[in-house]
Amino acid sequence: MSEQVLKKEMGLAPGEARYPGEPSTQDIIARDRVPAPDWVRSESYEFLGDEDVSIDRYIDPAFAAVEFDKLWTRTWQFACREEHIPEVGDYYVYDIGRRSFIIARVAQDEVRAYYNACLHRGTMLRAPGTDGCAQEFKCSFHGWSWNLDGSLKQALCDWDFPHVKAEEYSLPRARVELLAGFVFINMDHDAPSLADYLGPEFMAQISQWGLEDRYTYCHVSKTLPANWKLSMAAFMEAYHVLDTHPQVAVSNADANSQYDVYGEHVDRFISTLGVLSPHLKGKYTEQDVFNQFTLGDSSVAGDAPRQLKEGETARQCMADMIRQAFETQSNTDLSKVSDSELLDCFSYTLFPNTFLFPGISLPMVYRFRPAPGDHRKTIYEVFFLRPVPKDGSRPDPAEPVYLRDDQSFTEAQGMDPGFGAILDQDTENLILQQAGLEASAKPGITLGNYQEIRVRHFERAVDKYVSG
Amino acid sequence: MPGEFTRFCALAEIPKGSKKAAKLDDKWVLVCHTNDGLFAVSGICSHQEKPLFNGRVRNCKITCPVHGARFDLATGAALDLPATKPIPTYEVRVSDDWIEVCLD
Numbered sequence: 322m323s324e325q326v327l328k329k330e331m332g333l334a335p336g337e338a339r340y341p342g343e344p345s346t347q348d349i350i351a352r353d354r355v356p357a358p359d360w361v362r363s364e365s366y367e368f369l370g371d372e373d374v375s376i377d378r379y380i381d382p383a384f385a386a387v388e389f390d391k392l393w394t395r396t397w398q399f400a401c402r403e404e405h406i407p408e409v410g411d412y413y414v415y416d417i418g419r420r421s422f423i424i425a426r427v428a429q430d431e432v433r434a435y436y437n438a439c440l441h442r443g444t445m446l447r448a449p450g451t452d453g454c455a456q457e458f459k460c461s462f463h464g465w466s467w468n469l470d471g472s473l474k475q476a477l478c479d480w481d482f483p484h485v486k487a488e489e490y491s492l493p494r495a496r497v498e499l500l501a502g503f504v505f506i507n508m509d510h511d512a513p514s515l516a517d518y519l520g521p522e523f524m525a526q527i528s529q530w531g532l533e534d535r536y537t538y539c540h541v542s543k544t545l546p547a548n549w550k551l552s553m554a555a556f557m558e559a560y561h562v563l564d565t566h567p568q569v570a571v572s573n574a575d576a577n578s579q580y581d582v583y584g585e586h587v588d589r590f591i592s593t594l595g596v597l598s599p600h601l602k603g604k605y606t607e608q609d610v611f612n613q614f615t616l617g618d619s620s621v622a623g624d625a626p627r628q629l630k631e632g633e634t635a636r637q638c639m640a641d642m643i644r645q646a647f648e649t650q651s652n653t654d655l656s657k658v659s660d661s662e663l664l665d666c667f668s669y670t671l672f673p674n675t676f677l678f679p680g681i682s683l684p685m686v687y688r689f690r691p692a693p694g695d696h697r698k699t700i701y702e703v704f705f706l707r708p709v710p711k712d713g714s715r716p717d718p719a720e721p722v723y724l725r726d727d728q729s730f731t732e733a734q735g736m737d738p739g740f741g742a743i744l745d746q747d748t749e750n751l752i753l754q755q756a757g758l759e760a761s762a763k764p765g766i767t768l769g770n771y772q773e774i775r776v777r778h779f780e781r782a783v784d785k786y787v788s789g
Numbered sequence: 790m791p792g793e794f795t796r797f798c799a800l801a802e803i804p805k806g807s808k809k810a811a812k813l814d815d816k817w818v819l820v821c822h823t824n825d826g827l828f829a830v831s832g833i834c835s836h837q838e839k840p841l842f843n844g845r846v847r848n849c850k851i852t853c854p855v856h857g858a859r860f861d862l863a864t865g866a867a868l869d870l871p872a873t874k875p876i877p878t879y880e881v882r883v884s885d886d887w888i889e890v891c892l893d
Contacts, residue, residue: 411845447856447857448857448858448869448870448871450869451852451857451859451869451870452852453844453845453852453853453854453857453859454843454844454845454852454854455854455855455857456843456854459855459856461836461837461856461871717847717848719848720847720848720850
């Protein structure tokens with residue numbers, strides 16, 4: 322049924338239509354045995370227009386250049402996790418475009434972000450993409466060095482540099498804020514605080530997730546063959562699940578997922594799992610739904626038999642199974658965690674480049690960065706997080722596994738192969754989408770009012786920064 | 790012909806998670822006791838011959854504290870710039886609660 326038809330017949334305003342005759346995400350969650358918290362049981366959709374979104378943003382290298390100048394320099398970005406730099410002196414190099422930052426723990430409770438370039442003749446003080454521990458940051462070219470606090474320690478042969486005043490040669494810094502175990506940086510010293518940037522509703526939600534008490538047990542990086550915004554948008558809706566991921570649709574309420582926007586920089590969907598897609602109604606049994614359930618970490622479910630008893634639902638059994646198996650495996654108490662948090666896919670975008678998935682069965686963080694010098698490529702990373710064991714011992718964060726362009730995500734050590742297959746399917750689409758947009762006679766992409774609201778919301782934020 | 794092992798230090802001197810550098814036959818040797826066992830490598834970075842002694846060990850790799858080069862403790866391979874050349878690795882064993890290293 323078209324939007325126009327619905328509006329005419331039911332008096333619905335644009336964006337109010339939902340998949341006809343099916344329970345909403347909230348209806349599904351309301352039936353669960355262990356009830357969901359308020360942050361799950363709320364909605365925040367907003368209609369943001371229905372005009373096409375211009376495609377120059379995806380195909381024009383000049384647009385990418387403007388993004389580097391105006392967007393990446395003024396937004397809060399996830400640079401690393403605090404677990405990457407637990408000790409004073411630990412550092413992690415975060416690279417974005419031609420910029421590079423040394424994210425350093427300079428005191429037990431203070432993290433700084435230094436521009437990663439020697440103030441003498443510009444050599445990087447640390448190689449891109451590296452991490453380690455330092456007592457000082459020393460340039461490998463002529464040996465100029467800086468203390469951990471960024472103050473100039475030594476300019477070799479200082480008799481030759483009477484014009485170099487130490488007080489003017491501290492390492493320049495970007496702003497840093499810590500939130501839920503994440504280190505965020507922003508190059509704009511006039512930008513709002515991170516809390517204001519993300520907004521009060523999201524801040525209230527993330528404070529309940531305990532992400533600071535998780536550790537990275539798997540970290541995979543691969544270059545995706547498309548513009549960074551296309552790559553991100555590929556993960557913003559469940560609308561594509563039916564055709565792109567048919568193996569998932571059997572156990573995913575894709576067409577009746579919920580979409581929400583929060584202010585300018587945060588949006589989310591909730592996609593319930595253990596429920597048959599409305600598109601497939603009548604074609605599969607409840608046992609099929611149970612059998613097809615896909616997890617980000619299938620080891621959580623262990624080898625438990627998957628056989629439903631009379632009257633049992635796949636969703637409830639899956640919740641019970643995950644709760645028990647995960648408690649045992651990770652030595653964690655999940656008795657008060659709702660069925661929805663255990664099962665469902667909660668996907669949040671934090672503009673510009675981070676996805677958070679606070680659920681248990683799909684416990685990921687995504688980071689997307691444009692590849693320097695190629696607007697058709699994206700550096701994509703997925704971090705899988707697990708709760709820190711109850712005994713408090715915190716494992717070292719996993720090192721990144723770097724996949725070559727021709728490698729499948731299913732080859733990534735530590736990643737569930739079923740999850741890797743999903744990412745491969747998304748990658749295959751992206752190759753054709755990038756090429757198709759370049760081949761197209763149509764100047765814009767067309768978006769659904771509800772299911773693709775996150776894409777529109779995201780591109781509105783892009784427009785705001787690029788035009789501002 | 791198997792090489793000759795030389796006593797490095799008592800095992801108790803390097804508990805898991807720690808490391809120790811010492812000169813053996815005029816070579817700086819660094820022994821790291823990791824979750825994956827004992828590893829002996831050159832104590833000198835291949836990049837600019839700076840000591841690796843205070844480098845951070847994580848996931849069986851050591852990072853030079855001076856310029857940030859990183860090396861695989863098992864193979865000696867240089868993993869990150871600015872180093873492009875490996876560091877020597879040495880066989881290591883425990884005998885009678887002593888750590889022994891073979892420099893051959």
